[in-house]
Amino acid sequence: MKQSKIAPYLFLLPGCIVLGLIIFYPLVQAVWLSFTDYNIIQDPNFVGMENYQTMIESDLFWKALGQTFLYLIVVVPSLVILPIFLAILVNQKVKGIGFFRSAYFVPVVTSMVVVGITWKWVYAEQGVLNYILDLMGLSSVNWLTSTSTAIFAVMAVTIWKGLGYYMLIYLAGLQSIPSDLYEAAEIDGASKFKQIIHVTIPLLAPSILIVSIMSSISAMKVFEEIYVMTGGGPLNSSKTIVFLIYEQAFSRLNMGYASAIGVVLFGITLIISIINLKVMSKKEKVA
């Protein structure tokens, strides 16, 4: 195939200029800022490792880091497993199934601000959720104002908003499984449940991989639902690393310190992304 030597670079140029402007240049500058005491008002002074020192000695940093991992540990498996069942449900060939697929997708298209407001109202002390608990004979919970439940209540919203999205990814995977596999399993006498375990789940492996990657990326970056629903509270109990960065940078104007936390976050995500890339390239070789 003949092509000019510079053609590939010309095609890449506009996109790469933008990515350079919005990712790579800011990345370098963020690393530089992390070694300064920049606060928007005064010019940055180089302070060496001071921000990192402060960070390591900060209880709040470790708390937020722990809560970020808690977020990953709860949200990612939930978003990997629950939508599989939802996808199997909406893959049933019954009348009106299109309506249900769309209904489950509505939270996905709704902005997180409105979703957060909606759930704040559902979680309210005298709200619907506590009423349902009451009906089941359980005592009511101060979902968003108790330090032991706030972060889990926000996680539930992250999961709730993501369900419909990952459901569709699995649905696409389900529909690519040839139906004669199920027929063969049925001839062998496999029950519907056994078919799910032995046919559906193994053949969904590529989709499961995609969902794991995507949900872990978005769980690491979680911010808006926390901002809208708890503001990180009560007593910092729902603060994650990204929330801490936002708070330090734009409420306290500690831009240098915020950048240092950001660099640490980047380090963690880089490790995860390298693992992801390795898995992805393996998958590509197979495909």
Add this chain to the structure above:
Amino acid sequence: MGLRVLKDEEEEMKKSSITQHSQKEEKPKRIKKKTPFTKFLYNLFIYSLLILMTIVTIGPFLWLLSTALKSGAENIFAYPPKFIPEQPTLANFARVMEAFPFWRYLFNSSLVSFVTVLLNLVLCSLAAYPLARMKFKGKNIIFILILSTMMIPFQLLMIPIYLLALDLGLNNTYAGVILPHATTAFGIFLIRQAFMTVPYELEESARIDGCNSFQIWLRILMPLVKPSLVTLAIFTFMMSWGDFLWPLIILDDTSMYTLPLGVNALAGSFSSDWRLIAAGSIISILPIIIFFIFMQKYFIGGVMKGAVKG
């Protein structure tokens, strides 16, 4: 296909499911013959689950809507909660519309989303072409660098981008809101995957006919990956429409606010009046819900195709 049509269809279907369910099976099953009764039980089970999940996903919004429709005389904190308003009223919506420049925010959101989608379609598919179909030096490194941007949290970058935008005079401008989303690694990856499936013979014969690379991109490749372009448009639109944090930082002129920002400000200014917060939230999601109802085929198809190709 409107939601109402679907709803009607669903209701009709519920009414007649007992008589109709036996005709519904398109492919007769060879193996097990189900009796009408087990099939009825099976359908009952499926529909119960489907309706339960609908309550889970739509219920919270309906509860918000119910609150928005409650009159000032009704206690919205009543316990047990009242799901149907005693005297439904649109008064809350009317009051919110006075404080909430809805049309302005809708215009801002629409413009920002439209330009963001357009930029992504062009820039991502330009960059995707050589990554999918050309051999050149540094290809792998460039590709890995692009992919790695997906893992860099925006909250790390937003401080320098904010400073950059200030330097460029982009605060309180549409360009400033659009800038950080003008190209995405996801888009490049998605279109690259689509380009890779196009047979090389098509490209070679076009080259023999004298087409240069740009013409091949525009006339051969782009029309062949239309479904993926639709997918990218849908993804970019959803991301841009719901974006909150960046507009919050770059915009302090309220007349430039997008809908999520407007609703957030509204919730702040009516901090305890849940009727108005609810009404404002419902108004702010109406455009996207209506858009979704009309375009649901593309949304659902787009996300499913994105999954297969990504």
